[in-house]
Amino acid sequence: MIKNVVFDIGNVLINFKPFEFLRERFADEAVVQAVYSTIFESKEWPELDRGTITEEQATENFCRYCSEYEEEIRKVMREWHSMLTPIEATVDIFKELKQKGYKIYVLSNYHMKAFESTYNNNEFFKLADGMVVSHRINMLKPEPEIYDFLLKEYSLNAQETLFIDDTLANVEGANKAGIETIFFKSAEALREKLKGLKLL
Structure with a gap:
């Protein structure tokens, strides 16, 4: 029982729908795909879940991995909780x-x-x-x-x-x-x- x-x-x-969240903010699909991959498919993402890295540390890593979209990455990391x-x-x-x-x-x-x-x-x-x-x-x-x-x-x-x-x-x-x-x-x-x- x-x-x-x-x-x-x-x-x-x-x-938790990151693609929808990103497409609401960025018209360029190339930006959406790059930012999605850099953040949500990163090795840091599960480590954030595990509690072994902070969001601040992860954000710096993401910006280093994909410096051409640093501004977009920082925006997403500031706002993603809203989804x-x-x-x-x-x-x-x-x-x-x-x-x-x-x-x-x-x-x-x-x-x-x-x-x-x-x-x-x-x-x-x-x-x-x-x-x-x-x-x-x-x-x-x-x-x-x-x-x-x-x-x-x-x-x-x-x-x-x-x-x-x-x-x-x-x-x-x-x-x-x-x-x-x-x-x-x-x-x-x-x-x-x-x-x-x-x-x-």
């Missing part, structure tokens, strides 16, 4: 599950500054019974250790725990830890699956 529901954040509870807006239909599910008496947790790869902004701007996070955020513990999904940390930190039984994530590797990592999972595709599909499991 499921007693605990664990949500990923990015593209499950909160929008982190709530996915209201999933937030509604989060709240409904809490109201039904399930314990609600968050397990996410997330940068320190971005998480602070996201948490402070979205009251619903305060309903969570616990949160494991990558930068705080220097671990990343889908590393096995992060799932073990979640279970031990909150004394959760894996077989009573359901994890929802939009990245297949992260879902598979949770499965290996014995946790039940739903591969997130949309809020509507999630609601149907939860109804099928008699959780909603």
